[in-house]
Amino acid sequence: MTELQQDTTHFSEDGTQILKFHGSxxxxxxxxxxxxxxxxxxxxxxxxxxxGFVPPQLFLALDRLAEEYGNHTLRITTRQGFQIHGILKxxxxxxxxTILHNxxxxxxxxxxxxxxxxSPPAPFQNKPEYQxxxxxxNNIADLLNPQSGAYYEIWLDGEKAITVExxxxxxxxxxSKGRGMIVxxxxxxxxxxxxxxxxxxxxxxxxxxxxxxxxxxxxxxxxMTNKKGELQGFNVLAGGGLGRTHNKEETFARISDxxxxxxxxxxxxxxxxxxxxxxxxxxxxxxxxxRMKYLLHDWGVERFKAKVESYFGKELKxxxxxxxxxxxxxxxxxxxxxxNWFFGIGVENGRVKDEGAFQLKTALREIVQQLNLxxxxxxxxxxxxxxxxxxxxxxxxxxxxxxxxITDPQAIEPLTRYSMACPALPTCGLAVTESERALPGITxxxxxxxxxxxxxxxxxxxxxxxxxxxxxxxxxxxLGFVGSAPGKYQIWLGGTPNQTQLAQPYEQQMPVDELxxxxxxxxxxxxxxxxxxxxxxxxxxxxxxxxIRNFAENYTLGSHMDTDNTIxxxxxxxxxxxxxxxxxxxxxxxIAEKEGRPMNQIIADALSDYFTKSKEx
Numbered sequence: 001m002t003e004l005q006q007d008t009t010h011f012s013e014d015g016t017q018i019l020k021f022h023g024s025x026x027x028x029x030x031x032x033x034x035x036x037x038x039x040x041x042x043x044x045x046x047x048x049x050x051x052g053f054v055p056p057q058l059f060l061a062l063d064r065l066a067e068e069y070g071n072h073t074l075r076i077t078t079r080q081g082f083q084i085h086g087i088l089k090x091x092x093x094x095x096x097x098t099i100l101h102n103x104x105x106x107x108x109x110x111x112x113x114x115x116x117x118x119s120p121p122a123p124f125q126n127k128p129e130y131q132x133x134x135x136x137x138n139n140i141a142d143l144l145n146p147q148s149g150a151y152y153e154i155w156l157d158g159e160k161a162i163t164v165e166x167x168x169x170x171x172x173x174x175x176s177k178g179r180g181m182i183v184x185x186x187x188x189x190x191x192x193x194x195x196x197x198x199x200x201x202x203x204x205x206x207x208x209x210x211x212x213x214x215x216x217x218x219x220x221x222x223x224m225t226n227k228k229g230e231l232q233g234f235n236v237l238a239g240g241g242l243g244r245t246h247n248k249e250e251t252f253a254r255i256s257d258x259x260x261x262x263x264x265x266x267x268x269x270x271x272x273x274x275x276x277x278x279x280x281x282x283x284x285x286x287x288x289x290x291r292m293k294y295l296l297h298d299w300g301v302e303r304f305k306a307k308v309e310s311y312f313g314k315e316l317k318x319x320x321x322x323x324x325x326x327x328x329x330x331x332x333x334x335x336x337x338x339x340n341w342f343f344g345i346g347v348e349n350g351r352v353k354d355e356g357a358f359q360l361k362t363a364l365r366e367i368v369q370q371l372n373l374x375x376x377x378x379x380x381x382x383x384x385x386x387x388x389x390x391x392x393x394x395x396x397x398x399x400x401x402x403x404x405x406i407t408d409p410q411a412i413e414p415l416t417r418y419s420m421a422c423p424a425l426p427t428c429g430l431a432v433t434e435s436e437r438a439l440p441g442i443t444x445x446x447x448x449x450x451x452x453x454x455x456x457x458x459x460x461x462x463x464x465x466x467x468x469x470x471x472x473x474x475x476x477x478x479l480g481f482v483g484s485a486p487g488k489y490q491i492w493l494g495g496t497p498n499q500t501q502l503a504q505p506y507e508q509q510m511p512v513d514e515l516x517x518x519x520x521x522x523x524x525x526x527x528x529x530x531x532x533x534x535x536x537x538x539x540x541x542x543x544x545x546x547x548i549r550n551f552a553e554n555y556t557l558g559s560h561m562d563t564d565n566t567i568x569x570x571x572x573x574x575x576x577x578x579x580x581x582x583x584x585x586x587x588x589x590x591i592a593e594k595e596g597r598p599m600n601q602i603i604a605d606a607l608s609d610y611f612t613k614s615k616e617x
Contacts, residue, residue, distance in 0.1 A: 126337025
């Protein structure tokens, strides 16, 4: 890559497209923009860390690189990797070389390939299903890793990096031809020369553990074991994805579908068959329509499943029953099951930094240097330190306490504990407004408002992004903020605490300086009308947006203080019921969810148009 040798501040457009496949985006620090001068170009680099695993050697290298070449912080991603921001073009080769020489990689962390494969971050040694999830996350990541040697040619001058040897079954599976799964005579037997139409995301989890946001991936695999803890196979979901574009109704967030079950011996071929289906039939003409979720949406589950089976060479078995999904963050102390312990640290918005008395970056460095501990990064951008012997528990806690880090999960503000935000401004080129820098203040405002309303014990899942691409998965939150303009957010309501239901757009543009007046009537309605133990998101979904809007329109700010006057939502008298044929109802519901409008309103609008046209005729 000749551009690396050129004395310029930034890469060309062609160069940046190649760099995406190598885990890097070119960015512009908008805080430093000066009119009439060149942009403040810098690079963001993202690690490939299947299952969130970061060995101690790699963490210490990343910590040092962030100090010497980055912006002195590390950012945990919502796909269990690390990002370093602020790297200058001239330092890129040194940074990537150092990562590769310390058991790390950035290959395929970005770009139109399979991204970092996720799994639950808990390193249980006495729960085989968790060990299988971690193992197969790593193996599938290896299976789908680009095979061209260009990455090592560019960054290591052809030298092979220090990596863990691939499992033999992965090597065999990569070359297994199947029925059209492999591109013949290609350096990339699974991807082909053009790679995939868009990015591709996979997770592997265990029954009941939704720390991975299971419904949001292109492929989600659920480990299925027998009573002895022996791996039998995997439940398979497909077609999730959250990215969308404002005012482009053909783009939308979508949760995945259950498509079947596969025996353990066939898992690699099944993954290849799904990837091949997207490779060959995903929309390459329109990037807004190119994620696999649109293939599921356009084709339907049965047609998609049939095409996958044609590559796979056999029928998928029926999806097996699972327990209810529960979100878990694994903060605090937990026994690993082998005599050692692991400790989960809550990291607000995933930013590992030193700021005043808060010295998380230094604390982690000291712990890893002293105890040589590995870590796993979580899908909610937290950190789990593990392999901690009982005699070292006090050392870990003392270092964290001395560096100003909260060690008791119950002492963390719950609105913060269960929140996420993307980096957004000033570095992300897609951001239209703040996210990471705004959410702490917004969290404080919402907590103050809840306290004022007599709801001090209330909390819910909040997520924020600076654009509609959905990196912090706001569309699964009980309360989602999606940047829509400078200082304004689209508001999404109706997700669940365990991320099992898609939220819906309630408000297109809420000015952040109107936050308290906007949410007060909504929270008061929730307080007055919720069912026993009902979560905020479930309440919003149950009562519907029409009821919430009716209440808000008839609410007087401050009237929550009048305990003798409980406000009731208004409904129109003589509202008639109209039945809808069974074959039309799923389509009606789908449009209502996509557009964020009540079904009765869609029917009313359609009838109004029909009557108008009939009259004109």
